[in-house]
Amino acid sequence: MDKTTITLHTAFQIGTVDPRIFGGFLEHMGRTVYEGVFDPKSVHADEDGFRRDVLESLRQLQMTAVRYPGGNFASGYHWLDGVGPREKRPTVRELAWQSIEPNHFGTDEYIKLCRKMEWTPMLTVNLGTGSPEEARNWVEYCNCKGGTKYADKRIANRNETPYNVNLWCLGNEMDGFWQLGHVPADQYAVRAQQAAKMMKDTDGSIELVVCGSCAVGMSTYMEWDRQVLEYLGDYADYISLHRYVGNRNNDTADYLAVINSIDRQIEQMDAVCRFVQAKRRSHKRAYLCFDEWNVWYKNMQIDGGGKFAPHLIEEIYNLEDALVVAGFLNSFIRHADVVRIANIAQIVNVIAPVLTKGDELLVQSIFYPFEMFSRRRNGISLRASIDGPSYESKSVGPVRFVDASAIIDEDCLHVFTINRSSDETADIQVDLADRPIDSLISAEVLSGPDAKAANSFEKPDVIKSRSFADVKTISGQASYELPPLSIVAATFKVK
Ligand code: AHR
Numbered sequence: 155m156d157k158t159t160i161t162l163h164t165a166f167q168i169g170t171v172d173p174r175i176f177g178g179f180l181e182h183m184g185r186t187v188y189e190g191v192f193d194p195k196s197v198h199a200d201e202d203g204f205r206r207d208v209l210e211s212l213r214q215l216q217m218t219a220v221r222y223p224g225g226n227f228a229s230g231y232h233w234l235d236g237v238g239p240r241e242k243r244p245t246v247r248e249l250a251w252q253s254i255e256p257n258h259f260g261t262d263e264y265i266k267l268c269r270k271m272e273w274t275p276m277l278t279v280n281l282g283t284g285s286p287e288e289a290r291n292w293v294e295y296c297n298c299k300g301g302t303k304y305a306d307k308r309i310a311n312r313n314e315t316p317y318n319v320n321l322w323c324l325g326n327e328m329d330g331f332w333q334l335g336h337v338p339a340d341q342y343a344v345r346a347q348q349a350a351k352m353m354k355d356t357d358g359s360i361e362l363v364v365c366g367s368c369a370v371g372m373s374t375y376m377e378w379d380r381q382v383l384e385y386l387g388d389y390a391d392y393i394s395l396h397r398y399v400g401n402r403n404n405d406t407a408d409y410l411a412v413i414n415s416i417d418r419q420i421e422q423m424d425a426v427c428r429f430v431q432a433k434r435r436s437h438k439r440a441y442l443c444f445d446e447w448n449v450w451y452k453n454m455q456i457d458g459g460g461k462f463a464p465h466l467i468e469e470i471y472n473l474e475d476a477l478v479v480a481g482f483l484n485s486f487i488r489h490a491d492v493v494r495i496a497n498i499a500q501i502v503n504v505i506a507p508v509l510t511k512g513d514e515l516l517v518q519s520i521f522y523p524f525e526m527f528s529r530r531r532n533g534i535s536l537r538a539s540i541d542g543p544s545y546e547s548k549s550v551g552p553v554r555f556v557d558a559s560a561i562i563d564e565d566c567l568h569v570f571t572i573n574r575s576s577d578e579t580a581d582i583q584v585d586l587a588d589r590p591i592d593s594l595i596s597a598e599v600l601s602g603p604d605a606k607a608a609n610s611f612e613k614p615d616v617i618k619s620r621s622f623a624d625v626k627t628i629s630g631q632a633s634y635e636l637p638p639l640s641i642v643a644a645t646f647k648v649k
Contacts, residue, residue: 155578158542158556160569163587168535169491171561174274175483176528177497178217179446180264181225183251183504184458184466190502190510191267192259197513202266207515209271211508212501215521216528219274219321221445221497222264226250228326229282229334233292236260237311249334251466253458261296262308265317275317276445276497279349281325281342281365282335286349290356293322297357321495322360323394323445324349327368329378339378343385350389363443363495366393370419376426383430383440392443392494395423398505399478400451406474406605406639410574411547413481413557418550420444420485424492442489444496447482449475449520450505469505471518472608473617473639476600480523480557480572480641487527487559487570490535498524511611518609519617522600526619526643527570533563542580556580556636567591567646573636576605580636589648590630597622597644601637 180186189196191212194203223231227250235244236257243257261277268275277296279289291304296317298305305316324346327333337345342365350362364386367375383390397419401409423442431439450469458464479498486493500506507521544554555575561568573580584591599622607616622642625634630649636642 155575155580156543157581157583159583160558161539161585161587162536162560164562164589166537168537170534171487171490171531172494173531174219175486175493175496176217176531177219177495178501179221179497179499180501182223182227182255183225185463185503186500187259188463204267208502211515211517215524217273219276219495221276224278224326228278228280231280233261237262251458252460253464254462262311262313275319276321277319278323278326281345281349282333286352289349290352293353293356320360322353323363325365328365329372329374330368339381343382347386347389361391362389363392363394364390366395368396379426380430388438390440393440394443394445396446398448398450400449402451406576407545408548409474410477411550411553413485414550414553416482416485420489420493441494442492444493446499447496448499448505449478467505468503470608471520472606473519473602474605476519476523477572477641479520483527484557484559484570487535514611516609516611516614522619523641526598530568530643530645533561536560536562565648567648570643571636572641573638575638577638582634582636584632586648591627591632592647592649593627594625595645595647597625597642599640599642601640605639
């Protein structure tokens, strides 16, 4: 393959990378909570019932904002069911996933977990079957000092210090007909505005995420977003977008081209935000919160059959999926000026980087790109001019074999590259035009025997990141070879 040149300049800045784009998502679905993060009967359980092995593994990903309790689950959830003495909490039929929910894990356990993991809490209120007032009461429970009903309830539950939950989502995927309490955009907008007003009246410091289109294929795509943003006005700090992708036609090259369509989705959603801002002649603009994203297409088991902690959508991830996950992250970094929050869905067992089976734990392929990027996330995203060979994809037209992003952090330059070719090595040259690259500080590569190679409990190390030293820094430029179907994340010292 001909050489790919990545040219950067420190003057061509996109924006500071918001660490919250390295967020996660913890939903009461399948075995994410129970048998995932929380399993008091496990041999791995700590003093609070959290699984040590799961937390240890997730800690390496340094996740920031972790969204809870759903997802579709949130649209039928009454938060009061999940607080107070555990033995008094009701067991309920959970409709989104047809499961049994004992409410043994609720707001207080979630906050305890966030504190333990140094996660930023992010709560989704029920705007499906719940009321705007119920949402407001949750803000009081979480954020207010004692002296009033719900704050006193938290204190009675032995949590004196307010939780200071700053990020609140106004419902989940309310544009989807599958959503409990789904309504058309105009009705959702009224409901969300009522909730937003009362929630901000209770705590003026919180930030709100309004429900945007949950998929680019929705018939209301963009129109839903316009209507909701116009009605919510200044209450909308962020608008949500979701994306699940997959290799449904078993065409690796086409699948990997999906990365370019993620760029497009972000740009389209940003266009609506700018349009509404201009139309309202407002100083305030909504930013993007990509609060569900991942690969999901192989395991579509979403019916829990009336069971507790059923095995739902426990996707097994392979090498090509890991490349797509890296592509999502490249896209978020390339759009650092507009994407402020993003949450990989989900964190354990359900479409997740780690999987449990009894006492065992498996690290999946998608864990590694998240880790490689996350540890290099600080700094300012730079516009990358990429010059190199491309191929014609069926779904999104011409795409370059190499996908890339870059972050400058004072004297460090982080470069993230993905080679989408299945059979050719990509020669990469990185040139930071106004500052010579001095030396390599660290780099890792993720590659594997073929696109479908995956880890399993029997063979857990098939796809695993390795340190990568084969990088030359000559005459102020860096060069290296990207193996077929691989990701390299590298940090350079610059003069
Ligand atoms: O992450 C699984 C589900 O996908 C979420 O609950 C829902 O919001 C989305 O459709």
